[in-house]
Amino acid sequence: xxxxxxxxxxxxxxxxxxxxxxxxxxxxxxxxxxxxxxxxxxxxxxxxxxxxxxxxxxxxxxxxxxxxxxxxxxxxxxxxxxxxxxxxxxxxxxxxxxxxxxxxxxxxxxxxxxxxxxxxxxxxxxxxxxxxxxxxxxxxxxxxxxxxxxxxxxxxxxxxxxxxxxxxxxxxxxxxxxxxxxxxxxxxxxxxxxxxxxxxxxxxxxxxxxxxxxxxxxxxxxxxxxxxxxxxxxxxxxxxxxxxxxxxxxxxxxxxxxxxxxxxxxxxxxxxxxxxxxxxxxxxxx
Amino acid sequence: xxxxxxxxxxxxxxxxxxxxxxxxxxxxxxxxxxxxxxxxxxxxxxxxxxxxxxxxxxxxxxxxxxxxxxxxxxxxxxxxxxxxxxxxxxxxxxxxxxxxxxxxxxxxxxxxxxxxxxxxxxxxxxxxxxxxxxxxxxxxxxxxxxxxxxxxxxxxxxxxxxxxxxxxxxxxxxxxxxxxxxxxxxxxxxxxxxxxxxxxxxxxxxxxxxxxxxxxxxxxxxxxxxxxxxxxxxxxxxxxxxxxxxxxxxxxxxxxxxxxxxxxxxxxxxxxxxxxxxxxxxxxxxxxxxxxxxxxxxxxxxxxxxxxxxxxxxxxxxxxxxxxxxxxxxxxxxxxxxxxxxxx
Ligand code: SF4
Ligand code: SF4
Numbered sequence: 192x193x194x195x196x197x198x199x200x201x202x203x204x205x206x207x208x209x210x211x212x213x214x215x216x217x218x219x220x221x222x223x224x225x226x227x228x229x230x231x232x233x234x235x236x237x238x239x240x241x242x243x244x245x246x247x248x249x250x251x252x253x254x255x256x257x258x259x260x261x262x263x264x265x266x267x268x269x270x271x272x273x274x275x276x277x278x279x280x281x282x283x284x285x286x287x288x289x290x291x292x293x294x295x296x297x298x299x300x301x302x303x304x305x306x307x308x309x310x311x312x313x314x315x316x317x318x319x320x321x322x323x324x325x326x327x328x329x330x331x332x333x334x335x336x337x338x339x340x341x342x343x344x345x346x347x348x349x350x351x352x353x354x355x356x357x358x359x360x361x362x363x364x365x366x367x368x369x370x371x372x373x374x375x376x377x378x379x380x381x382x383x384x385x386x387x388x389x390x391x392x393x394x395x396x397x398x399x400x401x402x403x404x405x406x407x408x409x410x411x412x413x414x415x416x417x418x419x420x421x422x423x424x425x426x427x428x429x430x431x432x433x434x435x436x437x438x439x440x441x442x443x444x445x446x447x448x449x450x451x452x453x454x455x456x457x458x459x460x461x462x463x464x465x466x467x468x469x470x471x472x473x474x475x476x477x
Numbered sequence: 478x479x480x481x482x483x484x485x486x487x488x489x490x491x492x493x494x495x496x497x498x499x500x501x502x503x504x505x506x507x508x509x510x511x512x513x514x515x516x517x518x519x520x521x522x523x524x525x526x527x528x529x530x531x532x533x534x535x536x537x538x539x540x541x542x543x544x545x546x547x548x549x550x551x552x553x554x555x556x557x558x559x560x561x562x563x564x565x566x567x568x569x570x571x572x573x574x575x576x577x578x579x580x581x582x583x584x585x586x587x588x589x590x591x592x593x594x595x596x597x598x599x600x601x602x603x604x605x606x607x608x609x610x611x612x613x614x615x616x617x618x619x620x621x622x623x624x625x626x627x628x629x630x631x632x633x634x635x636x637x638x639x640x641x642x643x644x645x646x647x648x649x650x651x652x653x654x655x656x657x658x659x660x661x662x663x664x665x666x667x668x669x670x671x672x673x674x675x676x677x678x679x680x681x682x683x684x685x686x687x688x689x690x691x692x693x694x695x696x697x698x699x700x701x702x703x704x705x706x707x708x709x710x711x712x713x714x715x716x717x718x719x720x721x722x723x724x725x726x727x728x729x730x731x732x733x734x735x736x737x738x739x740x741x742x743x744x745x746x747x748x749x750x751x752x753x754x755x756x757x758x759x760x761x762x763x764x765x766x767x768x769x770x771x772x773x774x775x776x777x778x779x780x781x782x783x784x785x786x787x788x789x790x791x792x793x794x795x796x797x798x799x800x801x802x803x804x805x806x807x808x809x810x811x812x813x814x815x816x817x818x819x820x821x
Binding site for chain 2: 193194214216243244251252254255256258297301302304305307322323343344345346347348349351353360363367423424425426439
């Protein structure tokens with residue numbers, strides 16, 4: 192059924208920390224490995240080991256250069272990012288200094304690169320589900336995970352058009368749509384150790400930039416993290432109500448951009464030293 | 478968005494087919510009851526505009542529907558697409574398309590049967606009793622055909638109009654555009670059919686008038702639509718990533734060095750480079766030329782046959798260009814993540 196289930200208390204999703212993500216793509220590779228490779232399965236890509244491999248990735252990591260605003264606006268921007276409510280206020284056009292509204296003073300001191308993993312946000316009201324003519328695309332009532340039933344999908348690709356976030360990719364090899372499953376086959380898998388019942392991307396992240404949990408429960412660790420760090424939703428103005436949250440990069444520590452100061456040189460009496468050390472000192476002082 | 482041939486062919490062809498059926502249903506409703514009962518056979522004599530129009534519509538719609546299956550990854554499962562009519566416009570379209578065949582088959586077979594009835598069957602007794610379809614039934618069937626054809630076009634248009642990530646589709650011009658172009662292309666086909674040597678439509682003038690009026694109305698709508706999509710409110714990578722509060726955001730490195738499904742399907746840029754020229758071609762060939770030819774046909778009825786066929790060729794080419802642009806010019810929000818300005 193492509194009708195959306197009534198809003199459920201449980202909303203499983205991911206919280207992605209843009210502050211600590213180093214853009215290593217480990218999550219994307221682990222995802223590909225778990226979902227496509229299996230233990231001995233072939234990669235269901237086109238031309239997988241050839242010159243032009245082409246296939247589905249549920250998770251893709253972008254890298255952006257953020258130019259950084261000048262001192263006057265940087266303060267307010269950082270405050271805004273830190274105090275934003277979790278419903279995605281930083282993206283709201285009114286609350287954000289945009290290029291159109293006032294002249295932006297770029298300040299290289301505030302420049303940063305931000306690595307940005309992009310995958311399904313398991314939206315609460317996703318049109319990718321309602322547009323599906325076959326019922327292959329559905330949202331689970333019990334935990335809100337959005338899935339594609341690959342045995343029902345006719346590959347019309349309408350749902351990929353309906354997703355603003357580019358979370359769905361058509362597998363030409365299989366003729367059906369595919370997307371992030373939030374590792375539904377791991378998180379409830381009783382044959383795995385309790386600690387391993389997490390999405391593969393979360394397990395793989397070397398900087399712990401990815402967190403998995405119930406965003407519907409305000410007491411959960413992920414919800415607390417979102418509240419504390421001002422986690423936001425992507426493009427909330429579209430009304431899809433994403434469940435996943437992104438934690439904004441933290442403001443730079445003060446003084447991070449001051450010119451480096453070397454420790455002052457201590458006075459040394461070379462006459463006191465052995466000839467070998469005097470020679471070492473002379474060589475190193477050149 | 479990548480313009481896929483199977484979808485363009487489908488929407489143009491089935492649009493013309495349903496437009497034609499709309500006109501045929503109206504003709505059957507408005508012209509048929511005015512005929513005195515005794516003369517009924519003159520109207521249904523084969524071949525005639527009504528059966529020809531229904532048959533041509535059948536061909537157009539069926540070709541379009543078959544071509545739309547070519548777009549699917551698993552066409553053998555297409556029947557599943559009829560199940561989700563509660564939420565999905567694509568599903569509703571499939572159901573409406575199938576249901577609309579019923580009145581066509583009904584009216585068509587009745588005309589076919591009655592039109593070939595030997596004249597002596599009429600002489601004895603009540604001639605109308607020998608007909609397959611009473612005039613009330615025919616009215617009902619025509620209304621169903623009209624409703625089904627309009628509904629199918631509306632469903633097709635809403636498949637696109639309901640997609641929020643594509644601003645060029647999610648606006649009020651789209652549904653009106655599909656309906657107008659459907660009826661307009663139907664009128665072009667009807668006029669061309671009426672100009673066939675055996676076309677015996679009573680009053681030919683109504684068709685070129687329709688062509689001219691709909692050409693003007695549709696061109697006006699397309700002009701407003703293009704003005705709308707050209708005035709994109711600025712949207713940027715900063716909006717999509719939510720990083721705008723920290724500074725200007727520029728895509729520095731894409732996830733992969735190669736093209737992927739998303740950039741292939743939703744990152745089509747060529748059309749916007751040439752959109753001025755293509756829009757001009759579309760307006761001139763698709764709307765101005767047929768309108769002029771229609772006026773020509775009205776002024777000199779003897780020229781009406783070549784004018785009608787030229788108008789059909791020009792008009793349909795223009796509509797193909799229009800539909801190609803409708804897909805190819807549209808931008809999807811996902812391209813903002815790939816560093817597009819205004820989701821291009
Ligand atoms: S991110 Fe896209 S695919 Fe995932 S639930 Fe939202 S709309 Fe659907
Ligand atoms: S591609 Fe498959 S899942 Fe997506 S809308 Fe079509 S049938 Fe549904």
